[in-house]
Amino acid sequence: MKFSDQFEARFTEMLGHYPTKRSALVPTLLYAQDEVGFMSDEVIAELASRLDLTELEVRNVISYYSMLTTKPRGKYNVQVCTNIACMLRGGEELLEHCKQKLGIGHKGTTQDGLFSLEEVECIGACSWAPAAQVNYDFHENLTNEKMDQVLEDYKKKGTQ
Amino acid sequence: MASLVSHPDEVRVVSKRFGQGATDIDRYLELDGYKAVQKALGMGPDAIINEVKNSGLRGRGGAGFSTGMKWSFVPQQSAKPKYVLCNGDESEPGTCKDRLIFEHDPHSVIEGLMIAALAVGSHTGYIYIRGEYRYLLVIMQKAIKDAYAKGFLGKNIFGSGYDLDIYWHGGAGAYEVGEESALMESLEGKRGIPRIRPPFPAVVGLWGGPTVINNAETLASVPAIILGGAEWYTKLGSPKNGGTRLFCLAGHLNKPGVYELPMGYNLKKMIYEVGGGVPNGRSLKAVVPGGSSTPVLLPEEIDVAMDFDSVAKAGSMLGSGGVVVLDDTTCMVKFALRTMKFYKHESCGWCIPCREGTDWLEKTLTRFHAGGGVKKDIDNIYYLSENMLGKTFCPLGDAAAMPTMAFVKKFRKEFEEHLDGKPCPFEKAAAAEPILA
Numbered sequence: 028m029k030f031s032d033q034f035e036a037r038f039t040e041m042l043g044h045y046p047t048k049r050s051a052l053v054p055t056l057l058y059a060q061d062e063v064g065f066m067s068d069e070v071i072a073e074l075a076s077r078l079d080l081t082e083l084e085v086r087n088v089i090s091y092y093s094m095l096t097t098k099p100r101g102k103y104n105v106q107v108c109t110n111i112a113c114m115l116r117g118g119e120e121l122l123e124h125c126k127q128k129l130g131i132g133h134k135g136t137t138q139d140g141l142f143s144l145e146e147v148e149c150i151g152a153c154s155w156a157p158a159a160q161v162n163y164d165f166h167e168n169l170t171n172e173k174m175d176q177v178l179e180d181y182k183k184k185g186t187q
Numbered sequence: 188m189a190s191l192v193s194h195p196d197e198v199r200v201v202s203k204r205f206g207q208g209a210t211d212i213d214r215y216l217e218l219d220g221y222k223a224v225q226k227a228l229g230m231g232p233d234a235i236i237n238e239v240k241n242s243g244l245r246g247r248g249g250a251g252f253s254t255g256m257k258w259s260f261v262p263q264q265s266a267k268p269k270y271v272l273c274n275g276d277e278s279e280p281g282t283c284k285d286r287l288i289f290e291h292d293p294h295s296v297i298e299g300l301m302i303a304a305l306a307v308g309s310h311t312g313y314i315y316i317r318g319e320y321r322y323l324l325v326i327m328q329k330a331i332k333d334a335y336a337k338g339f340l341g342k343n344i345f346g347s348g349y350d351l352d353i354y355w356h357g358g359a360g361a362y363e364v365g366e367e368s369a370l371m372e373s374l375e376g377k378r379g380i381p382r383i384r385p386p387f388p389a390v391v392g393l394w395g396g397p398t399v400i401n402n403a404e405t406l407a408s409v410p411a412i413i414l415g416g417a418e419w420y421t422k423l424g425s426p427k428n429g430g431t432r433l434f435c436l437a438g439h440l441n442k443p444g445v446y447e448l449p450m451g452y453n454l455k456k457m458i459y460e461v462g463g464g465v466p467n468g469r470s471l472k473a474v475v476p477g478g479s480s481t482p483v484l485l486p487e488e489i490d491v492a493m494d495f496d497s498v499a500k501a502g503s504m505l506g507s508g509g510v511v512v513l514d515d516t517t518c519m520v521k522f523a524l525r526t527m528k529f530y531k532h533e534s535c536g537w538c539i540p541c542r543e544g545t546d547w548l549e550k551t552l553t554r555f556h557a558g559g560g561v562k563k564d565i566d567n568i569y570y571l572s573e574n575m576l577g578k579t580f581c582p583l584g585d586a587a588a589m590p591t592m593a594f595v596k597k598f599r600k601e602f603e604e605h606l607d608g609k610p611c612p613f614e615k616a617a618a619a620e621p622i623l624a
Binding site: 044045046047049050051052053054056057078087088091092093094095109112114116148149151152153154155156160163164165167 | 373
């Protein structure tokens with residue numbers, strides 16, 4: 028299986044970080060997911076073999092971490108926080124708005140494969156609530172109107 | 188990029204380089220960067236540990252344990268390598284302070300970790316950053332690389348003969364990993380399941396070696412202590428609570444934001460003066476003083492000094508510095524439910540009281556909030572919580588139980604108002620007038 032040169036450089040660097048190969052697993056899984064889009068059978072088999080683990084051991088780890096998914100997602104994963112600080116400032120209403128706007132529910136993906144939606148736990152933006160992450164980018168102090176603009180910008184970016 | 192705020196009462200120690208371009212190593216050097224670690228190299232381990240002990244610095248992750256004490260538990264001689272770890276898995280709801288440190292002053296964390304390494308005689312450190320904070324991991328990767336390029340890390344640091352390597356490590360989404368032993372499991376490439384203690388990490392930690400683990404804010408405080416001295420630092424705060432703290436003001440406030448205030452700053456003043464009070468002419472209903480796991484305080488309980496001992500005396504915890512303010516439109520049953528939903532989601536399932544308890548509690552609170560509650564549920568919620576308390580490997584069970592017990596105790600009347608099919612009395616009030624329009 029072929030990853031990008033950047034992935035390979037990071038992977039090699041990480042193996043030098045630790046006395047055991049296995050320690051590179053969690054960050055490597057996320058970097059692999061960034062490239063492939065999800066934890067495919069192929070990725071799992073490849074990383075298991077590289078790190079001297081069984082596929083079951085890798086799957087066991089994947090199921091623990093909330094950012095790792097074995098199902099394909101949209102190009103832009105919209106993660107709306109509804110935890111306490113965001114809830115108090117309209118996080119739940121914002122999630123509802125996104126559901127309406129995108130026509131999908133929690134962990135759903137739009138038919139064109141552009142957007143996925145996810146209700147997430149605290150993302151560390153409590154003082155700038157309500158907040159959302161689209162892939163790794165933070166969007167804060169959101170209103171429905173600001174969220175519409177955010178989605179519009181990604182739509183433009185994704186269909187160019 | 189998170190926006191910065193300021194208030195005249197702030198005392199800037201950890202945040203003094205925020206907004207100063209200090210992610211650049213040369214700028215960091217101009218602003219007294221890497222002076223403390225060079226001073227520490229000349230001090231020797233015992234003197235470093237004593238200085239930090241005397242400073243009154245206590246763990247900023249939430250537990251509030253003396254940092255110098257923690258370092259002193261690491262045995263001098265060890266057959267296995269010793270490790271120092273930075274816990275940057277900031278995930279406690281209400282908390283967003285370490286994010287600013289990584290964003291604005293990553294070298295202060297590296298320097299603090301280097302001093303910790305010198306104090307305990309370790310030659311390897313790791314900076315663990317939660318997966319959601321990818322942009323901060325990128326900042327940290329560059330900072331570490333720059334420190335190596337200058338010869339501050341690697342072999343023979345600052346020409347001292349001391350070798351020290353520091354590496355970055357990224358997580359992939361898990362609150363539980365913020366618990367020290369779970370973080371070590373995660374760093375070993377496993378599920379983040381907590382370990383039983385004893386043995387404590389200071390004796391048997393990462394890969395079985397003696398290990399020190401400190402929160403990012405704790406480590407970022409260390410260089411200033413070494414340069415300014417314990418006496419200066421301790422005087423900034425209140426008795427036995429040295430220094431300053433980043434408080435994350437969130438919720439129903441006019442001026443939410445992360446403010447650095449002296450330890451022992453009055454909570455009421457923090458809410459009304461620093462945070463600008465409650466918006467839209469509403470009144471204060473409750474305050475969660477230190478992240479979602481800390482018991483709620485009533486308006487009449489907030490005339491309290493924000494240090495570990497005073498907040499404990501008031502029946503709660505200073506915790507992680509996340510101050511969440513609730514106005515009178517908030518339904519406490521709903522708030523309790525959302526808090527529990529989080530702990531249920533994050534429970535790793537290892538300890539049965541936590542795995543089953545958080546699940547039952549979430550189900551009960553969901554049914555209760557929807558109007559399907561009966562009177563005995565209220566006592567049941569309390570009883571289930573009480574049965575998690577102190578019965579798990581790590582404090583996640585306690586973190587779920589403590590706030591829930593306080594919600595029931597202090598807002599019992601509100602729970603009763605939801606009984607027997609009655610609709611939630613708050614459902615419409617909060618949505619009618621959004622704060623951000």
